[in-house]
Amino acid sequence: MQSGQAIKLDAMDIEKYIQSVGERARTAACLIAKTPTDDKNSALRSIADRIMENEVAILKANQIDMQHGREINLTSALLDRLELNPERIAAMAVGCRQVADLPDPVGEMTPFETRPSGIKVGKMRVPLGVIGIIYESRPNVTVDAASLCLKAGNAAILRGGSEAINSNMAIAVCIDQGLSQVGLTTDCVQLIETTDRAAVGALITASDYVDIIIPRGGKGLIERISREASVPVIKHLDGICHVYIDDDADETKAIDVAFNAKARRYGICGAMETLLVAESVAHRVLPVLSRQFAEKGIELRGCEKSRSLVPEMLEATEQDWDTEYLDAVLAVRVVDGLDQAIDHINKHGSNHTDSIITENQAHSDRFIREVDSSSVMVNASTQFADGFEYGLGAEIGISTNKLHVRGPVGLEGLTTQKYVVVGEGTIRE
Amino acid sequence: MQSGQAIKLDAMDIEKYIQSVGERARTAACLIAKTPTDDKNSALRSIADRIMENEVAILKANQIDMQHGREINLTSALLDRLELNPERIAAMAVGCRQVADLPDPVGEMTPFETRPSGIKVGKMRVPLGVIGIIYESRPNVTVDAASLCLKAGNAAILRGGSEAINSNMAIAVCIDQGLSQVGLTTDCVQLIETTDRAAVGALITASDYVDIIIPRGGKGLIERISREASVPVIKHLDGICHVYIDDDADETKAIDVAFNAKARRYGICGAMETLLVAESVAHRVLPVLSRQFAEKGIELRGCEKSRSLVPEMLEATEQDWDTEYLDAVLAVRVVDGLDQAIDHINKHGSNHTDSIITENQAHSDRFIREVDSSSVMVNASTQFADGFEYGLGAEIGISTNKLHVRGPVGLEGLTTQKYVVVGEGTIRE
Numbered sequence: 001m002q003s004g005q006a007i008k009l010d011a012m013d014i015e016k017y018i019q020s021v022g023e024r025a026r027t028a029a030c031l032i033a034k035t036p037t038d039d040k041n042s043a044l045r046s047i048a049d050r051i052m053e054n055e056v057a058i059l060k061a062n063q064i065d066m067q068h069g070r071e072i073n074l075t076s077a078l079l080d081r082l083e084l085n086p087e088r089i090a091a092m093a094v095g096c097r098q099v100a101d102l103p104d105p106v107g108e109m110t111p112f113e114t115r116p117s118g119i120k121v122g123k124m125r126v127p128l129g130v131i132g133i134i135y136e137s138r139p140n141v142t143v144d145a146a147s148l149c150l151k152a153g154n155a156a157i158l159r160g161g162s163e164a165i166n167s168n169m170a171i172a173v174c175i176d177q178g179l180s181q182v183g184l185t186t187d188c189v190q191l192i193e194t195t196d197r198a199a200v201g202a203l204i205t206a207s208d209y210v211d212i213i214i215p216r217g218g219k220g221l222i223e224r225i226s227r228e229a230s231v232p233v234i235k236h237l238d239g240i241c242h243v244y245i246d247d248d249a250d251e252t253k254a255i256d257v258a259f260n261a262k263a264r265r266y267g268i269c270g271a272m273e274t275l276l277v278a279e280s281v282a283h284r285v286l287p288v289l290s291r292q293f294a295e296k297g298i299e300l301r302g303c304e305k306s307r308s309l310v311p312e313m314l315e316a317t318e319q320d321w322d323t324e325y326l327d328a329v330l331a332v333r334v335v336d337g338l339d340q341a342i343d344h345i346n347k348h349g350s351n352h353t354d355s356i357i358t359e360n361q362a363h364s365d366r367f368i369r370e371v372d373s374s375s376v377m378v379n380a381s382t383q384f385a386d387g388f389e390y391g392l393g394a395e396i397g398i399s400t401n402k403l404h405v406r407g408p409v410g411l412e413g414l415t416t417q418k419y420v421v422v423g424e425g426t427i428r429e
Numbered sequence: 430m431q432s433g434q435a436i437k438l439d440a441m442d443i444e445k446y447i448q449s450v451g452e453r454a455r456t457a458a459c460l461i462a463k464t465p466t467d468d469k470n471s472a473l474r475s476i477a478d479r480i481m482e483n484e485v486a487i488l489k490a491n492q493i494d495m496q497h498g499r500e501i502n503l504t505s506a507l508l509d510r511l512e513l514n515p516e517r518i519a520a521m522a523v524g525c526r527q528v529a530d531l532p533d534p535v536g537e538m539t540p541f542e543t544r545p546s547g548i549k550v551g552k553m554r555v556p557l558g559v560i561g562i563i564y565e566s567r568p569n570v571t572v573d574a575a576s577l578c579l580k581a582g583n584a585a586i587l588r589g590g591s592e593a594i595n596s597n598m599a600i601a602v603c604i605d606q607g608l609s610q611v612g613l614t615t616d617c618v619q620l621i622e623t624t625d626r627a628a629v630g631a632l633i634t635a636s637d638y639v640d641i642i643i644p645r646g647g648k649g650l651i652e653r654i655s656r657e658a659s660v661p662v663i664k665h666l667d668g669i670c671h672v673y674i675d676d677d678a679d680e681t682k683a684i685d686v687a688f689n690a691k692a693r694r695y696g697i698c699g700a701m702e703t704l705l706v707a708e709s710v711a712h713r714v715l716p717v718l719s720r721q722f723a724e725k726g727i728e729l730r731g732c733e734k735s736r737s738l739v740p741e742m743l744e745a746t747e748q749d750w751d752t753e754y755l756d757a758v759l760a761v762r763v764v765d766g767l768d769q770a771i772d773h774i775n776k777h778g779s780n781h782t783d784s785i786i787t788e789n790q791a792h793s794d795r796f797i798r799e800v801d802s803s804s805v806m807v808n809a810s811t812q813f814a815d816g817f818e819y820g821l822g823a824e825i826g827i828s829t830n831k832l833h834v835r836g837p838v839g840l841e842g843l844t845t846q847k848y849v850v851v852g853e854g855t856i857r858e
Contacts, residue, residue, distance in 0.1 A: 034799055113820055119809050121819045124797065128831055211831055232832050253854025260856035368849050370463055380548050380852030390550045390848065391542055402557055402640055403661050404832040407848040419819065419836040420797050423809030425682025427689035
């Protein structure tokens with residue numbers, strides 16, 4: 001806090017509040033970092049039990065949020081995300097128990113290597129420290145994020161959407177109870193209890209207390225946080241994902257994968273937004289695919305060559321290559337071949353997930369190596385971009401950062417490594 | 430570049446210049462990323478050859494810098510760092526060949542794991558992209574940094590100290606020749622050829638073109654860069670390293686290691702700055718150590734208990750615990766035992782390197798786990814904190830960041846990983 005500055009009292013109070021939350025998180029982080037795996041797992045299972053026991057209270061709190069949401073005319077999509085029901089509450093508890101069942105990454109050692117000097121050098125996986133999670137309307141993130149941070153030995157500071165504040169506070173009570181029951185301090189997971197947006201600004205600049213910020217939500221939220229944060233941010237902004245159907249594609253696979261990559265779900269970041277097709281096969285696959293997309297009600301926006309093959313397509317503009325629709329719209333471009341496809345993806349993509357459909361190993365090797373995305377795929381749907389599908393057991397988000405962690409982020413992404421050096425009174429000459 | 434803004438022409442020219450350097454680096458990064466290991470190694474060996482061939486030209490350029498340095502009254506320490514001689518030039522070439530001999534991390538794949546859906550998931554190690562290195566007077570960093578960036582498949586933008594500009598340009602000619610000779614674009618390594626400080630500001634905010642900034646130099650430089658950069662920075666600010674002599678220390682090891690950790694070299698970041706001694710052994714080890722330090726001309730600043738054992742010690746103030754002397758000065762504190770030592774280190778340390786001297790496995794286990802530093806050591810001198818000593822083969826710096834890479838940074842720290850997913854036309858249900 002910068003005392004002595006002419007700031008409004010309430011703003012000053014928020015700074016003080018975040019500072020106090022941060023200080024308590026920092027202290028708790030030292031404790032949770034050294035808590036044995038079994039104790040962390042007991043806490044997680046205890047939290048799951050408390051959630052099931054408190055179903056009525058959580059639903060009641062959620063009803064207040066839903067009522068308020070309807071009053072302020074939240075969209076039906078937002079209301080759906082906000083709504084809890086017994087199934088969703090049970091799913092939160094199940095998720096928490098699943099995290100308890102995952103292997104604990106903390107304390108893992110690489111093999112020691114003995115150096116000529118006599119020292120033995122290895123690396124140990126350790127928690128990051130304090131993780132700030134900033135999210136929007138889904139209350140289940142409160143439990144998901146808390147459980148992953150805890151399991152990886154971190155203290156968590158949670159800042160949920162203002163529209164979900166009552167639901168989140170009811171869930172936080174369960175987390176507190178679960179932690180207390182196994183003798184852990186409730187400071188391990190703290191929910192920011194003000195809906196003032198200034199609290200977000202204070203949190204993302206609290207670099208003395210917070211080691212990393214993970215925003216989960218829409219592009220507006222993430223852009224604001226990335227711009228204003230002085231704490232490092234693990235983020236993904238866009239998922240402008242591509243499927244490239246190569247000259248040497250198996251056409252059945254191509255059609256199956258391209259259709260699934262778009263049509264399975266539009267609204268997830270791993271959904272294909274642009275289909276690239278090699279010129280030599282476009283006349284065979286595009287007409288078939290466009291009929292399938294049309295039946296599903298998906299609007300196609302094509303380049304000139306695409307439209308010469310499928311005249312019903314709308315005309316794509318330059319802007320379409322850079323757009324994440326998250327909707328029943330798909331951009332389509334016919335390319336010369338692999339080189340142009342890679343160029344297009346590296347120019348217009350968002351380094352999220354891109355897939356090549358090919359039977360040609362040299363082409364897939366080049367695509368894997370040269371496409372600069374967090375996930376590159378061969379003959380698989382981009383909709384697989386997901387921590388559960390990758391076997392991480394859970395996911396706190398998908399990173400399009402290049403540093404630290406890329407792609408779906410599980411427990412390991414919430415840790416770091418330190419060098420461990422063991423000697424026998426060894427001195428350096 | 431923000432055109433249309435009322436900025437000075439020269440400032441605008443610098444922005445344009447950095448933009449052009451950045452664009453060329455981005456293009457070169459795509460090429461060097463896919464360059465086979467043998468070609469990268471040939472380039473590195475060719476650069477080494479060119480350096481040896483151009484010894485006279487490099488020395489001549491260095492003489493201009495040295496002459497200018499004396500005119501502007503650089504300190505003798507700075508002049509020593511700036512000075513090149515045939516031995517130092519040969520060492521640059523040797524270093525370059527050593528990097529060529531290191532294993533190439535790029536393209537390494539983790540084993541694929543087959544998931545229930547049928548997809549196979551693995552991770553591939555890939556270059557970061559464009560790396561900006563900002564350094565001070567030592568011209569050898571030009572070759573060191575270039576060779577490590579190249580080997581890890583990255584394009585490099587080098588910004589050396591203005592006092593070394595002629596030396597650096599002469600070395601850059603050798604790098605260009607080496608790259609050209611094996612058919613690589615000279616844009617893979619670009620030296621900023623203006624000494625204007627505004628170029629640094631432009632470089633560290635060029636997030637479209639630069640993936641990471643690595644500053645190498647004094648605290649002032651690194652603080653400025655950390656504060657102003659929008660590109661992620663791999664940095665270490667301070668090396669406030671501790672040796673803690675535990676109750677259960679072997680006293681001979683304790684004295685040997687503590688002496689070496691301070692006295693071998695004062696000016697390196699791995700030098701011990703504070704010695705912590707458990708009260709139960711302080712009366713035996715401190716008098717011996719203080720005599721050794723006194724013989725070496727090292728000034729001791731102690732807490733009250735230390736001074737009761739060694740009355741010649743000066744009085745330490747609170748500030749001493751937070752000071753990186755890099756000089757013949759050592760702070761000394763007697764602590765109750767392990768808990769207070771860990772608390773002291775986590776409070777006053779700089780997360781760099783800290784060592785415990787003990788024969789007690791439970792104590793060393795706790796120290797390893799609970800001290801939050803990039804390197805934690807047992808019975809070894811903190812002066813081992815070094816990429817060569819750890820077996821990285823080379824080092825571009827030491828990171829006290831928690832994210833991405835911690836401790837000595839070698840080739841692997843200059844890379845990242847991406848997920849590779851292989852299916853057989855696999856779609857997500």
